[in-house]
Amino acid sequence: MSVAIVVLETLATPFIYEAEEPQQGNWSGEWGNALIAVHVKVPEGLDPQCIMAVRADDGTIQLVEDPQKVEAKTAQAWQELRAKRNALLTASDWTRLDDVSLTDEQKAQWAEYRAALRDVTKGLEDPARVQWPEKPN
Numbered sequence: 001m002s003v004a005i006v007v008l009e010t011l012a013t014p015f016i017y018e019a020e021e022p023q024q025g026n027w028s029g030e031w032g033n034a035l036i037a038v039h040v041k042v043p044e045g046l047d048p049q050c051i052m053a054v055r056a057d058d059g060t061i062q063l064v065e066d067p068q069k070v071e072a073k074t075a076q077a078w079q080e081l082r083a084k085r086n087a088l089l090t091a092s093d094w095t096r097l098d099d100v101s102l103t104d105e106q107k108a109q110w111a112e113y114r115a116a117l118r119d120v121t122k123g124l125e126d127p128a129r130v131q132w133p134e135k136p137n
Contacts, residue, residue, distance in 0.1 A: 002042035004051060005031050006061050011053040013063075016042065049073060077127040081120075089117050092135075109136040 003022045005015045015031070017023075022039035030036045038061055042048045050073055052066035094100060095110035102110070116133035124130060 001044075002048040003039050004042055004048065004053070004063055006038050006040055006053040006063075008036060008038060008061070011055065011061070013051060013053055016048045047073070074127070078121075081127045081130055085117050085120055088132075088135075089114060092117075106136065 001018065001020065002016050003019050004013045005017075005027075006013055022041060024032055024034065024037075024039040026032070027039075040053070040061055040063055042051060042063055046063065046065055047070075050066055050069040051063045052069070053061050054064055056062050092110060092114055095102065095107070095114070113133050113136055120130060120132065
């Protein structure tokens with residue numbers, strides 16, 4: 001399970017670690033001092049990279065999803081997906097050259113593959129669910 005260290009004054013989460021239970025007593029310095037920081041379990045289902053700490057009405061610290069971090073992570077995933085797609089298209093540019101000895105069937109397979117690569121983001125709502133086309137032999 002993931003545990004976040006939360007600075008009580010600012011509600012910043014400077015560090016996340018893996019443990020069965022919060023290990024505040026095992027930490028020295030400010031991260032072990034309960035007057036400065038608290039160790040909080042990251043709720044199941046939340047991405048530890050996309051959390052923020054909030055103070056509940058009863059004064060306890062809770063971890064919730066941070067929309068800005070989610071948006072930034074999603075934007076990065078889209079950027080990486082497009083970069084991979086572009087690299088795959090570039091790697092198959094050779095198939096379009098006039099002096100390449102491919103059969104008409106092979107040319108058609110490569111053209112279909114390249115079209116599928118160009119269309120890989122069409123209708124895709126989540127970059128993590130991309131279905132990459134199979135490269136021809």
